[in-house]
Amino acid sequence: MPTITKSNIDYDKRNLSDKALLKLYYNMLKPRLIEEKMLILLRQGKISKWFSGIGQEAISVGVTMALKPSEYILPMHRNLGVFTTREIPLHRLFCQWQGKASGFTKGRDRSFHFGTQDYNIVGMISHLGPQLGVADGIALANLLKKNGQVTAVFTGEGGTSEGDFHEALNVASVWQLPVIFCIENNGYGLSTPTNEQYHCKHLADRGKGYGMDSFILDGNNIIETYSKVKKLAESIRKRPRPILIEFKTFRRRGHEEASGTKYVPQELMSEWEAKDPIENFRSYLFSKKILSAEIEDQYTSEIKAEIDAALDSAYAEENIIPNETIELNDVYKQFEYQDIKPNSNVKELRLIDAISEGLRQSMEKHKDLVIMGQDIAEYGGVFKITEGFVEQFGKGRVRNTPICESAIVEVGMGLSIAGMKSVVEMQFSDFVTSGFNPIVNYLAKSHYRWEQNADVVVRMPCGAGVAAGPFHSQTNEAWFTKTPGLKVVYPAFPYDAKGLLATAINDPNPVLFFEHKALYRSIRQDVPTDYFTLPFGQAALLTEGESVSIITYGAGVHWALEVLENNSDISADLIDLRTLQPLDKEAIINSVKKTGKAIILQEDSLFGGIASDISAMLMEECFEHLDAPVKRVASMETPIPFIGQLEDQYLAKGKFESALRDLLSY
Structure with missing residues (x-):
């Protein structure tokens, strides 16, 4: 019989069955055992980085189990329990962390910077704050569809200082969106303690300022977390509204493993180690004779076998072979353009x-x-x-x-x-x-x-x-x-x-x-008068000529037309780009090969503008056909002034005609 100590967390079983309690324990044990394995692999150099959630499993598991599998969760990089509780195959998770093709990002991103529609999970980006507004968008869709679903989104106490946090809470409150904002108050943002991050007593107090209900929960108490979030989710499904929850917890390892924890006082670390969510829940379950040594051994051996098998298959998978075509093709989702012709009215x-x-x-x-x-x-x-x-x-x-x-x-x-x-x-x-x-x-x-x-x-x-x-x-x-x-x-x-x-x-x-x-x-x-479409990436040739190619867009098109109307002796191709990305490179290059001269007009200031890229492209693609250097005309290298005479001086419009004449006479 293993040694069982008294739990340091007060648990209230409420109406939960023994089976439900054991499921909570199993779902916390699984990410803990995975993490312990990952820390070994990190030291062996077999993974490149790790953001540990050890000691915070109760939050990830409790929130995930409280929601329906069809409801979206937007976790952070310490919420491994969200992914494992949603039963994502470990093979795929391990391939993700090793940059293998069977992961979720084809080796293009690491850690938990990914999502999966198959499991209704949307991972974070390193900027943290944007995922809160994304959760608002998913919740808005649920509201408009009237499907009675809830969205949960995570952030840390550090992320609550970002403007996105406040914007997202305000929007959710104004629109009464069915979303649960989960703050994991970890005690430290990298090395910065909470007393240097915010000046209110509790982060949950911020909910009052946005007119939403807020709660403070013991983030290390799995029963409290699961039961309260489940109750709140059921309430939100019936009466859509946002809710803010602050989970009191602690980050017992570094921001990432290389950071270490030397900045944390040892007595504080010891205090939170004594509140370990798994050890305390284990003690409670043993004391209530719900968990036995046999059951625990079964859970542990089952999970470790799954980990080992998934690691073996992830290691066995071939490394990704770079393929430029695949990389370029995946930047955009494929779009099958439908050409809808207009009517004659x-x-x-x-x-x-x-x-x-x-x-x-x-x-x-x-x-x-x-x-x-x-x-x-x-x-x-x-x-x-x-x-x-x-x-x-x-x-x-x-x-x-x-x-x-x-x-x-x-x-x-x-x-x-x-x-x-x-x-x-x-x-x-x-x-x-x-x-x-x-x-x-x-x-x-x-x-x-x-x-x-x-x-x-x-x-x-x-x-x-x-x-x-x-x-x-x-x-x-x-x-x-x-x-x-x-x-x-x-x-x-x-x-x-x-x-x-x-x-x-x-x-x-x-x-x-x-x-x-x-x-x-x-x-x-x-x-x-009716609905019609036009394709992207096709420029319009507004006038045809032999002497020069004028390449422009927006207001520049009308400036160029005015100049050509006032100078009937100029024979020019006038190209209206219409779309800048994708760019109709073929139309530009073919015109310049015909005329031998090119002038690019943009309203934006010169340096770093699209005219520079088009000019460089023409020098690379049409050098042998050019009879003069490619000319760029743009506005002044200043901010845009207010008063008319200064604005006129600023704009490229007043410079275009003389620049065009200079190019023609080159």
């Missing part, structure tokens, strides 16, 4: 009207499409593009948002995980900086990492020419053309805007859709 529309009509018709076509943004509902948006949408589609699908760009982009990601589409409006493209991280690190990378697409369109009203100053006039497309995994669309005409917006919404990949504010009400065109 047309009406004259401004650019802004064409975007509004295209968005409305996509809302009619896609019943699972949700649009979100500041003031877009009853007010219709600051540009009135969504005016009347609430009356037609309802507030469930046309959602005013708080001023929290980061969380709303993340909500879009969560909706995509739950199988829905979204359009997120940045009130001005300048404000995308507040949502930059989830766009470039979550939306852009998810399909490459674990084959989860981000079916999100981000609308970006942009551009100068309206005397709006440095914070409302940028054309910042180059921030996103640089990021693999994003598509970037920039129409110059109403016809293109309507057709390309329809395609952007159909496309299961993240799309940045730029709309030039100065063109909204100044450009008119006959546009088909």
Whole structure:
């Protein structure tokens, strides 16, 4: 008979059966035994890194068992118990940690930076905070589908200092989303103790500020954790709302193993070792004669055999052989473009009207499409593009948002995980900086990492020419053309805007859709009245000539047209790119090979803009055909000024004609 000490945790069996209690114990024992094995392998150099959750198993296991298998959980890198309780095959987990193909990321990411739709788990990214907003998006999908499901999301006490935490709680509260926010208060964020991370007594107190119920639980007490979360989940399914739970626990090993724990006072470490969730629960079960030495030996031998067998099969699997084609093909989810031709009925529309009509018709076509943004509902948006949408589609699908760009982009990601589409409006493209991280690190990378697409369109009203100053006039497309995994669309005409917006919404990949504010009400065109699509990656040849190729997009198209209209002697190919990612390289190269001269016009400032990349491409692909250096024309290397005369000086528009003449005379 093994030595059994008295439990240091007070357990209340409540109405749980012996079978249920043993299942709780088994599910905690399994991740502990895996971790002990992983620490050995780490010391042997057989895995590269490990984030230990030893001493915190009760939280992962209790929360996971309290939810239904069909309900999503968004864990952190110490929540191994979530993955094992959902019964993910250990072979796949071990292959993930060894960078083998049978893992979940094909060797592209490590640890728990992955998700799996098969087990309704969405792993974290290193930036921590974004997963909270993603949980909001999944919960919103559940709310709209009225499926009575709950979402649980984890963060540590350090993550509660991030803006994403506060944005996500605020959105969840305003929209009354069925989500459980789980804070594992570990005592330390890497080496920083809690008294240097926050100044409130309990993190759960923050729930009051967001108008949500909050609770403090002993994170080392498996019965308390499981029973309370189960009860709360059942309540939320009946009456959707967010709940915040602070689990008091401790991180007994380093942030990751290389960090060590020298910064932790020994008496504090000893105190929490005495509260070990598994040892204490084991003692309790033995004292109640629920667990026996025979049962424990059976559990241990069964789990260890499973571990050894899974390790053997993971080691036996061949290492990944790099394949450039596979890597490139996995950046985006495959999109089978459907060319929907317009009818013959047309009406004259401004650019802004064409975007509004295209968005409305996509809302009619896609019943699972949700649009979100500041003031877009009853007010219709600051540009009135969504005016009347609430009356037609309802507030469930046309959602005013708080001023929290980061969380709303993340909500879009969560909706995509739950199988829905979204359009997120940045009130001005300048404000995308507040949502930059989830766009470039979550939306852009998810399909490459674990084959989860981000079916999100981000609308970006942009551009100068309206005397709006440095914070409302940028054309910042180059921030996103640089990021693999994003598509970037920039129409110059109403016809293109309507057709390309329809395609952007159909496309299961993240799309940045730029709309030039100065063109909204100044450009008119006959546009088909019904729904139609236009393909990405096909530029438009607006004029044909022999002397020079003019390559541009957005407002630059209209500046170039004006110059050509005023200079009838200039014979030019004028290429409107329409989409910047994917880029129609073939149209550009073929034109320049024909004319021998190229000038690239962009509204953005010069350095680092897309004109530089196109210029470099032409030097590499068309050098023998060039009769002059490739010319770039762009705006000044300053922020965009407010007053008209300074804005005119800033913009590339005033420099283009003379630059074009200089190139022609070279």
